[in-house]
Amino acid sequence: MPRSAAKPRFARKPPEVRRQALIDATIECLKRYGHEGLSIRTISAQAGVSVGLINHHFPNKDELVAAAYRYINAELIAGMQAAVARAGNSPRARMRAFLEAWFSAPSLDADALAVWVVFWGLYRHSRLIQRAHRETYQGYVSLLRGMLAELLPQARASRARGRRAARSAGVQPVDLRLAAIGFTALLDGLWLEWCLEPGTFRPAEAVELCEAWIASLGG
Numbered sequence: 001m002p003r004s005a006a007k008p009r010f011a012r013k014p015p016e017v018r019r020q021a022l023i024d025a026t027i028e029c030l031k032r033y034g035h036e037g038l039s040i041r042t043i044s045a046q047a048g049v050s051v052g053l054i055n056h057h058f059p060n061k062d063e064l065v066a067a068a069y070r071y072i073n074a075e076l077i078a079g080m081q082a083a084v085a086r087a088g089n090s091p092r093a094r095m096r097a098f099l100e101a102w103f104s105a106p107s108l109d110a111d112a113l114a115v116w117v118v119f120w121g122l123y124r125h126s127r128l129i130q131r132a133h134r135e136t137y138q139g140y141v142s143l144l145r146g147m148l149a150e151l152l153p154q155a156r157a158s159r160a161r162g163r164r165a166a167r168s169a170g171v172q173p174v175d176l177r178l179a180a181i182g183f184t185a186l187l188d189g190l191w192l193e194w195c196l197e198p199g200t201f202r203p204a205e206a207v208e209l210c211e212a213w214i215a216s217l218g219g
Contacts (some may be wrong), residue, residue, distance in 0.1 A: 016071055019073075019121075019138065021047055021049075022047055022049070022064060023064070023071050024041075026046075026065060026068045028046055034114055035122070038065075039061070043064070062126060063128060066131070069129055069132045070136060073133070073137070073140075074136055077143065080102065091151040092151065095147050098143075098147060100203075100207055101190075104203060108196045110196075113195040140184075145176050148176055151214060163210070174217055183210075183213070190210070194206070
């Protein structure tokens with residue numbers, strides 16, 4: 001009976017599959033060890049590949065961490081967008097769907113806080129992280145701004161008639177740019193508070209708080 005051929009030590013995988021596996025391993029290592037304990041060797045051990053293979057796909061650790069940042073942001077935004085799309089055309093339902101998605105897994109994950117702390121620490125000094133942030137954050141803010149414009153009649157009146165005409169009609173227009181900034185700060189603050197002390201409030205309470213804040217914009 002002929003001897004069966006020996007199996008290769010590592011199966012060949014498409015480059016995009018291998019890159020994603022390395023990104024996943026980097027995220028897991030950031031959760032476990034933080035930035036101080038993160039190295040190409042720990043990532044290679046987590047991914048079960050050689051250091052040389054990592055260097056083949058990413059020139060250095062910073063590039064790999066930036067890719068992980070880009071991936072996490074893009075996945076979260078895509079999840080929010082999908083939740084909003086499933087909610088239909090009602091502005092109120094779309095906002096509720098967004099908030100419920102934001103205050104649930106995978107967005108609401110105390111274990112992920114360690115990863116974000118690393119990203120925040122690197123942001124000021126890493127152009128790679130700054131670039132990744134700009135590429136993804138704009139989509140997030142645009143989503144919030146669009147939903148606020150749909151939900152707030154003052155914003156619609158301001159866009160349709162112009163600020164002067166809206167005021168003459170007795171409608172105080174909402175500055176959507178500032179509203180989106182304030183809403184973002186509220187969401188981020190509640191997210192951070194929950195990750196630090198999960199027992200402080202329930203996700204459903206955070207949803208209600210955000211809806212009340214948005215309602216207050218309507219005067």
